[in-house]
Amino acid sequence: MKAGRPTLQNRLIAGLPQAERESLLHSCADVELNFGDKLCSQREPYIYAYFPLTAIISLMASMEGHPPMGVSIIGHESMLGVSLLLASDLAPQHAIVQGAGMALRISVSDLCEALVESPVLLHSMQRYCFRLTAQLGQTTVCTRFHQVEARLARWLLMTHDRAHADHFYLTHEFLADMLGVQRSAVTIASGVLKQGGLIGYSRGRISILDRAGLEAVACECYMADRLLVPD
Amino acid sequence: MKAGRPTLQNRLIAGLPQAERESLLHSCADVELNFGDKLCSQREPYIYAYFPLTAIISLMASMEGHPPMGVSIIGHESMLGVSLLLASDLAPQHAIVQGAGMALRISVSDLCEALVESPVLLHSMQRYCFRLTAQLGQTTVCTRFHQVEARLARWLLMTHDRAHADHFYLTHEFLADMLGVQRSAVTIASGVLKQGGLIGYSRGRISILDRAGLEAVACECYMADRLLVPD
DNA sequence: GGCTGTCTGTACGGTATCGTACATTCAAAC
């Protein structure tokens, strides 16, 4: 595998010392992830772990009788598979590609080997796992108490942080599943944000027009989570 | 510190090889935890970690403008502080004593030292941390979709599993905070469970009268979580 | 035995969202 610049788009990889990075990249494959791809299933073994470069992955929790609901987002700042640190090869949640793009893929066994030899990788994954734990607790309370409009704004901001442009593709239907609400509730909330000039959208293409405004509308959960980003 | 039988009430400790256990117990102090004690605060450093013997601890996530809400329960099957594995000395959630009783207390630094020398302890903590991660995702969806009655039944069952009797002490007010609902909603839901002969209660003393019946009323989230218990 | 504070029962208007249905708009395919 080539170790060219694009791999540095992933912050976790970019943070590795060169020797560790090159060793890790030897086990990685460049893959293109398509919208809707399912990368792992809740309570089933991971097949691969992924370091997103431009792709965006949603973690989703599911339950009988309801469509899976979004609980976290993973982009180039992190990776899918941090829970492999935790003495289990099972995925705690489903992982779905919410933004098509490139990622580095590594087998579970290769990742585990790399962990033994790369203390920096281990440390980074630990930090991100901590962040996920804090975030999941926060999301529970957020989902319970905050209204659709604020939660929608939060999800759009989290996506924007991981997108590489001021626009991306998500339908109301998809967002409704993420937030665990009716599609029509998303349409109404989106309409308000559009009216306010904060976002624009048409047939799945969403534009972030006024980030500061969106942050004002979003619940504090968005900022609370950002504060946990290392550095 | 004495290494008498009572310490084996904690499953995590009981599972250690004798040498590792005795070494760990040297750093532990027997403490009595009182109802309502706050053992750590969300996003603040842990002072101590705790291995409950008979005490029960609630993990609670909080947010401005709302009372903290329960997201998990810790009893003799586990410990408070598993996230110390994750390269951070901060607690992801608040921890409150929901059932008075005994626990073993250990300082963060002593625990970290013990981790280096006890691979079994490390492994157990990793497993429980995985379980917590899965549980937090599950709880998010549960809180969103399941009704108060089912969630109340789930919480009572989780408490019962960690209590050492068929009765324990929790007021409607306290349960309301745990579930993130109004106190009056808990009174109504409890009334239904009492009518059905599943539980009894009076002035804070709750009796589990029909466990199987409660399990039938509780959402599947209760069983989903139990399946993750090692063994 | 009466007082007091806590716990529980109950009521009731208000509201966010549900669940569902149907109309409209637009992009792409034919």
Add this chain to the structure above:
DNA sequence: GTTTGAATGTACGATACCGTACAGACAGCC
């Protein structure tokens, strides 16, 4: 250019729960 399907707009009764208020019941204290 027309058809088709997906995406979006809108409506509306139903419902679970909110927020609040107040009354009753019980335990402990003086």
